[in-house]
Amino acid sequence: MVNFSVNGAKVSVPIEDDTPLLWVIRDVLGMTGTKFGCGIGQCGACTVHLDGEPIRSCLTQVSDVADREVTTIEGVGATKAGKAVQQAWLNLEVVQCGYCQSGQIMTAAALIAATPEPSDTDIDQGMSGNICRCGTYVRIREAVKEAAKAAAGK
Amino acid sequence: MLNAKSSAGGAGELSRRRFLQAGAAIGGGLLIGWGDTADAEPGSMPVAEFAPNAFIRIGRDGKVTVISPSIEMGQGTYTSLPMLVAEELDVDMSAVGFEHSPPSDKLYGNPAIGGAQITGGSTAIRGFYKPMREAGAAARLMLLDAAAAKLAVGVVELTTANGHVIHAKSGQRISYGALVDDAAKLSVPSKVTLKDPSQFRIIGTPVKRLDGPEKVNGSAKFGIDAQVPGMKIAAIAISPVFGGKLASVNEAAAFAVPGVRQVAKLDEAVAVIADHYWAAKKGLEAAAPKFDDGPNAKLDTADIVAALAKASKRDGVVAKKEGNAAAALGAAAVKLNSVYENPFLAHATMEPVNCTVHVKPDSCDIWVGTQIPSSAQLAVSEVLGIDRDKVSIHNSLLGGGFGRRLEFDFIVLAARIAKQSSDPVKVIWSREEDIQHDMYRPYYYDRITAGLDGEGKLVAWKHRITGSSIMARFFPESFKGGVDIDAVDGATELPYDIPNLLVDYVREEPPGIPTAFWRGVGPTRNAYVVESFIDELAAAAKKDPVEFRRELTGKSPRARYVLDRVAAMSNWGTPMGPRKGRGVALLSAFGSYVAEVAEVTVWDNGEVHVDRVFAVVDCGQVVNPNTVEAQIQSGIVFGISATLWGEITLKDGRVQQSNFDSYRVLRIDEAPKIEVEVVKSSEAPGGIGEPGTSALAPAVLNAVYAATGVRVRKQPIDAALLRSS
Ligand code: FES
Ligand code: FES
Numbered sequence: 001m002v003n004f005s006v007n008g009a010k011v012s013v014p015i016e017d018d019t020p021l022l023w024v025i026r027d028v029l030g031m032t033g034t035k036f037g038c039g040i041g042q043c044g045a046c047t048v049h050l051d052g053e054p055i056r057s058c059l060t061q062v063s064d065v066a067d068r069e070v071t072t073i074e075g076v077g078a079t080k081a082g083k084a085v086q087q088a089w090l091n092l093e094v095v096q097c098g099y100c101q102s103g104q105i106m107t108a109a110a111l112i113a114a115t116p117e118p119s120d121t122d123i124d125q126g127m128s129g130n131i132c133r134c135g136t137y138v139r140i141r142e143a144v145k146e147a148a149k150a151a152a153g154k
Numbered sequence: 155m156l157n158a159k160s161s162a163g164g165a166g167e168l169s170r171r172r173f174l175q176a177g178a179a180i181g182g183g184l185l186i187g188w189g190d191t192a193d194a195e196p197g198s199m200p201v202a203e204f205a206p207n208a209f210i211r212i213g214r215d216g217k218v219t220v221i222s223p224s225i226e227m228g229q230g231t232y233t234s235l236p237m238l239v240a241e242e243l244d245v246d247m248s249a250v251g252f253e254h255s256p257p258s259d260k261l262y263g264n265p266a267i268g269g270a271q272i273t274g275g276s277t278a279i280r281g282f283y284k285p286m287r288e289a290g291a292a293a294r295l296m297l298l299d300a301a302a303a304k305l306a307v308g309v310v311e312l313t314t315a316n317g318h319v320i321h322a323k324s325g326q327r328i329s330y331g332a333l334v335d336d337a338a339k340l341s342v343p344s345k346v347t348l349k350d351p352s353q354f355r356i357i358g359t360p361v362k363r364l365d366g367p368e369k370v371n372g373s374a375k376f377g378i379d380a381q382v383p384g385m386k387i388a389a390i391a392i393s394p395v396f397g398g399k400l401a402s403v404n405e406a407a408a409f410a411v412p413g414v415r416q417v418a419k420l421d422e423a424v425a426v427i428a429d430h431y432w433a434a435k436k437g438l439e440a441a442a443p444k445f446d447d448g449p450n451a452k453l454d455t456a457d458i459v460a461a462l463a464k465a466s467k468r469d470g471v472v473a474k475k476e477g478n479a480a481a482a483l484g485a486a487a488v489k490l491n492s493v494y495e496n497p498f499l500a501h502a503t504m505e506p507v508n509c510t511v512h513v514k515p516d517s518c519d520i521w522v523g524t525q526i527p528s529s530a531q532l533a534v535s536e537v538l539g540i541d542r543d544k545v546s547i548h549n550s551l552l553g554g555g556f557g558r559r560l561e562f563d564f565i566v567l568a569a570r571i572a573k574q575s576s577d578p579v580k581v582i583w584s585r586e587e588d589i590q591h592d593m594y595r596p597y598y599y600d601r602i603t604a605g606l607d608g609e610g611k612l613v614a615w616k617h618r619i620t621g622s623s624i625m626a627r628f629f630p631e632s633f634k635g636g637v638d639i640d641a642v643d644g645a646t647e648l649p650y651d652i653p654n655l656l657v658d659y660v661r662e663e664p665p666g667i668p669t670a671f672w673r674g675v676g677p678t679r680n681a682y683v684v685e686s687f688i689d690e691l692a693a694a695a696k697k698d699p700v701e702f703r704r705e706l707t708g709k710s711p712r713a714r715y716v717l718d719r720v721a722a723m724s725n726w727g728t729p730m731g732p733r734k735g736r737g738v739a740l741l742s743a744f745g746s747y748v749a750e751v752a753e754v755t756v757w758d759n760g761e762v763h764v765d766r767v768f769a770v771v772d773c774g775q776v777v778n779p780n781t782v783e784a785q786i787q788s789g790i791v792f793g794i795s796a797t798l799w800g801e802i803t804l805k806d807g808r809v810q811q812s813n814f815d816s817y818r819v820l821r822i823d824e825a826p827k828i829e830v831e832v833v834k835s836s837e838a839p840g841g842i843g844e845p846g847t848s849a850l851a852p853a854v855l856n857a858v859y860a861a862t863g864v865r866v867r868k869q870p871i872d873a874a875l876l877r878s879s
Contacts, residue, residue: 132791133556135788135792138825
C-alpha cells in the first residue's frame, strides 16, 4: 500500500512498490491526462510535478512518492504558473495532435515557476526533454514567453 | 498519391450516389448530411430516429455538432471542417462542436480518395470543401423554410445570422434551436447555392482550434485513454524477425507476477494480460518468449539495397512520357547521372500503437484512434468471423497519424488477443515494439539522368523509381497498369518546363519488412530526388539555383510566385559565414505549391544544424490560416528529423532501432526558426498536412551542398562525409 496525494486529494494504492508512478496514475487511478511516450525518460510525455518539481513518472517508482504531493495536468491549472501556461497555449494555438502537450505544459509550468524570466536559451534547454512529433516547437517557444509574462503579472 | 484518382467532389457528382437527407434526431433536433441510408453499412448510423446519415446535427439548444468524416490527428480538421459548415449555415463557431464519425465509406467516404473513409494524403479539405458547405447551406435553407411557415411570411423576406432566422420587417428573430423540429419534417432541397467567397465571414479567418481546451487540460481522449468497465491491459511481444513464429513461453513465470491474469499466445506474438500495464510488462519479461526466426533470419538492409539496385536496371513501366528523352539526352551538351536513395522510416507517432477490444459472443467493440475506421471494421469482422455490423469502432483523437494509423495490423492483432479473453483488453505496444513492428516507409532507389543544351538549358530528363508498391497492397485496383501512382507522385507532374521527359517505375518488394505510407508519401521521396538533382543541374549550368528553377517555371505562375517570394523573404544571394549555406526547394503537390529555403550550419564534426527555414505556401483558398501555418511548421520539423537522422535498418532480420535514443527525432533546442508566408488565393483549396515535409529534405541538403560542396545522395545525412578536414 502506497499513500500519497494527487492534485490535493489523498490516495492509497495497493500496488507493488516498483510500479512506475505513470501506470499508477493512468491504470489504477484512471487519470489519463498524463501520457506514455517512451518509458525510458526520453520523451517527457509522462511529466508530472512531485512537490512542485518536474519528474518523469515513467521512471519514478511509486514508493518514492509516498507521503508526497503529485500534481498532474488535471490539477496544474490550480497553480499560477500552470494556469498561465495553459492560457498561453490556447492564445497561441500551440497544440496539434495534443499527445505530448500534457508533458510540455507540466515542464513549461515548472520552468517558469523556477525561472520567471526565461531567456530563449533557458526555454530551449528547459523544454528540450519533451519531444513533440507534430513539431509545435516554434509556438511553444512563444507561448512559454507569454506565459512567463502573464504569470509575472506583466 | 491519393489525389491521382481524385475528383472535385461537388454536389453534382455526388448526387448520382448520394443526396441530401434530413430527419429528426433522437431527443429532438435536425440531422442533415449527404447520402442514402439504404446504401449505408449497417450499424454506421448516428443515433437518430429516422436514421439519415449526417455531417450535421442541430439540437433544440441551437448547438451544432459536426460529425467529421475526417479524423483529427493534429492537422486541425476538427476545426476546419466545422468552419465550412458554420460558414454556410450562418452560425458562430462558438455554437459548433465536433464528433468522430462512425465507420462507413458510404456516408463518410472522401470523394478525393475514391470515396473511401480515409484521412490521409492531405485530402480532407480537398475532398470535403464543397460537401461540407453544401450540407451547411441545405440545413440553412430548411431552417429558413421552417421559419417562413412559422411566421407566415415569404422566405425572401428572411435572412440568417449567428444561428437565427431574422425577419427584418417585423423585427422578429427565431433561433435555429426553436426551428429544428419543424425543419426536420421538411424535405431537403435538391439544389443549394453556396456563398461567393467575397461573402465569407469564417472561411479564411484564423479560428481557434475547437480541440484546443481539452488538449491543454488533459481531458482529451486518445485511443490509449480508453477506459471500459472490466478492462484489462496487455503488453505484447511480436517476433523480432518479420515472418517468425512464437516458439515458447514461460507461462508459469508470467503468472507468478502479481496482477497477471492471462497469457494469450498467437502464431507470431504473445501478449500478457494483467490488471495494469506494469504488471503486464513485467509478466511479459518473465515469460521470456522465444521465437523461431523463420526465412528472414539473415536479412540485412544491405541485401535489400543490393536487390533494389539490381532491379533498377530492369525496364520500368512508363508513368509519364513527353517528347523523346533518349534522343534529347544523346544530343545534350552536358549529361548528368545520379543515384538517390531514400531509407526505410518508422512513423514514431507520439502516441504508441495501441487498441482496446472487447470480443463478445457475437459482437465486438473497438476503441482506437484510426485513419481508416471502415476498413478496420471490415478487417476485424473477417478475422473474428462475425458480421460487419456487429463490429463497433469507437474512434478517438489520434496522438499522431503520419500514415501509421492508415493501417489496421495492430487493430486486428488486438482483436485476436482479445478473442482469447472474456474481458475488454487494451493492448499497448511499448515504444520498442512500436518502432520495431511498424509498417515502414519503403526504401527507394532512384536513377536519374538529365541533359543540358549549350546554353545550360534543361532539355532532357529520365527518372527511374524503384521500390515497394504500397498502392498495390492498399488500392490494388489502382495498380492494374503496373505503375504505383504514389511512388511516382511528385516525379511526373513537375512545376518545370522540360521538353523531353521519361519517368518509369520498377516494382521491387523487399522481403521481411512491411511497407506503408508515411507523411508526404510519394512527393516527399520524389521531391528529395528531383529538387536535389535540379540543384546539381544548376551547378552544372553554372547558374544560381533560384534563377535556374525560375527559368523553368514559365508555364507555372503559381510555382514561380512562391519561388520568388521565398527568395525575397530569405534574402537569397546574400553572403553567409563559413560552413553555412542556403538551399532552396520548390514543390507542386497535393494541390498546393510550396517553396522552402533552409539555412544550415555544418559543424566541424559533420553534424548539420538547421538554423532557419522560410516557407511560402500557395494552397489556394485558405480555410484556417492558423492551421496552415501550424501544418507547415509541423511538416518542416518532421522533415528535419528524417533528413538528419531518420533511418530504420535491419540486421539479422531485426530492426536495429528501438526507442527515441536510437531513432532520434528533433527536439526544441535543435529546432530552427521558421517563417511561413501564406499566399492569398481563390484557387481551389490544396492539401497542407504534407507539403511542408516534402520540400524540406532537398532544401536542407541543397543548403548542405552550398555550405560544404558535398552532395548528399543518400538519406539520412552521413556526418562522416561532412567533417571539416
Ligand atoms: S514516457 Fe516518460 S519520458 Fe517518455
Ligand atoms: S502535438 Fe502531437 S506530439 Fe506534440
